[in-house]
Amino acid sequence: MGTENMANYPSLKGRPVLISGGATGIGEALVRGFAEQGAKVGFVDLAETEGKMLADELAAAGGTVAFRQCDVTDIEAYRKAIAEIEILHGPTLALVNNAANDTRHDWRDVTPDYYDARVAVNLRHSFFAIQAVAPGMIAAGGGSVVNFGSIGWMKASGGYPIYASSKAAVHGMTRSFARDLGKHGIRVNTLVPGWVMTKRQLDLWIDDAANAEIDNAQCLAGRVLPDDIARMALFLAADDSRMCTAQNFVVDGGWV
Numbered sequence: 001m002g003t004e005n006m007a008n009y010p011s012l013k014g015r016p017v018l019i020s021g022g023a024t025g026i027g028e029a030l031v032r033g034f035a036e037q038g039a040k041v042g043f044v045d046l047a048e049t050e051g052k053m054l055a056d057e058l059a060a061a062g063g064t065v066a067f068r069q070c071d072v073t074d075i076e077a078y079r080k081a082i083a084e085i086e087i088l089h090g091p092t093l094a095l096v097n098n099a100a101n102d103t104r105h106d107w108r109d110v111t112p113d114y115y116d117a118r119v120a121v122n123l124r125h126s127f128f129a130i131q132a133v134a135p136g137m138i139a140a141g142g143g144s145v146v147n148f149g150s151i152g153w154m155k156a157s158g159g160y161p162i163y164a165s166s167k168a169a170v171h172g173m174t175r176s177f178a179r180d181l182g183k184h185g186i187r188v189n190t191l192v193p194g195w196v197m198t199k200r201q202l203d204l205w206i207d208d209a210a211n212a213e214i215d216n217a218q219c220l221a222g223r224v225l226p227d228d229i230a231r232m233a234l235f236l237a238a239d240d241s242r243m244c245t246a247q248n249f250v251v252d253g254g255w256v
C-alpha cells in the first residue's frame with residue numbers, strides 16, 4: 001500500500017488482527033495495510049504459495065505476520081488455524097471476514113449441495129470466526145469486526161443468486177451481532193466494496209463493456225482499487241471509529 005499522505009492509526013500498532021482470504025485480491029491489500037500499521041497480522045487462505053510468499057516478504061521487512069493455509073468452509077480446520085494464530089499473537093481484537101468466491105451460477109443448475117457450498121464460502125465461515133474470537137474480545141473489553149458485503153446484490157446484479165443471497169445475509173448478520181456484542185464494547189460493521197479492480201476481476205470480467213458500465217455508473221471517474229477498500233478496513237479496525245457500529249461503509253466510487 002502506498003503510504004504517502006495516508007493515515008497512520010496508532011491504535012493499530014501491536015493489535016492482533018485476523019483476516020480471512022488474505023493471500024490475494026483485496027485480502028492481500030488488507031494484510032499489507034495492517035502490517036504497515038504495525039499490527040500483528042494473522043491470515044488464512046486456500047492459496048498456500050501466495051500466502052506463504054506474502055507472509056515471508058512482510059516478516060522479512062520487520063512485520064509480525066502469521067499465515068495458515070486453510071479452507072474456511074472447513075469450520076474445524078478454520079477454528080484450529082485461528083487458535084494457532086492466537087497462540088502466536090494473542091486474542092484477536094480486530095477480525096476482517098474477507099474470504100468469498102463470486103463464481104457465477106445459473107439458477108437452473110443449482111443442486112442443494114452446490115447451494116450449501118456457495119453459502120459456506122460466502123457467509124457461514126464469517127459467523128464461526130466471530131464465534132471463535134468474540135470471547136477474547138469480551139475478555140479484553142472490546143474489539144472490531146469488519147464483515148464484507150457487496151454492492152452486487154444492492155444493484156440487482158444477476159448471474160450469482162447464491163452469492164447475492166449470502167452477501168445480503170452478511171449485512172443482516174452484522175446488524176444482529178452489533179446488538180449482541182455491542183454491550184461488550186465490540187463493534188460490528190459491513191464494509192461494502194463496489195467493483196474493485198483485483199487481478200481476478202481484471203482477468204475474468206473487465207472488458208470494454210465493463211469499463212463502459214463503470215464509467216456510466218460511478219460518480220467518480222477513477223477505478224476502485226484494493227487499497228481503497230483496505231483503507232476503510234483500517235479505519236473500522238482502529239479506535240478512530242469507536243462509535244461506529246451496525247453500519248454499512250460503502251466504497252464504490254459513487255455507484256448510482
Ligand SMILES: NC(=O)c1ccc[n+]([C@@H]2O[C@H](COP(=O)([O-])OP(=O)(O)OC[C@H]3O[C@@H](n4cnc5c(N)ncnc54)[C@H](O)[C@@H]3O)[C@@H](O)[C@H]2O)c1
Pocket residue numbers: 020021022023024025026027044045046047070071072073097098099100101102121148149150151152192193194195196197198199200201
Ligand atoms: N472485487 C470486487 O469487485 C468485490 C466487489 C464486492 C465485494 N467484494 C468482496 O470483497 C471480498 C474480497 O474479494 P476479492 O475480490 O478480493 O476476491 P478474490 O477472489 O480476488 O480473493 C479472495 C481470496 O479468498 C481466498 N479464498 C476463497 N475461498 C476460500 C476458502 N474456501 N478458504 C480460504 N480462502 C479462500 C482466495 O484464495 C483469495 O485469496 C469478498 O468478500 C468479496 O465478496 C469484492
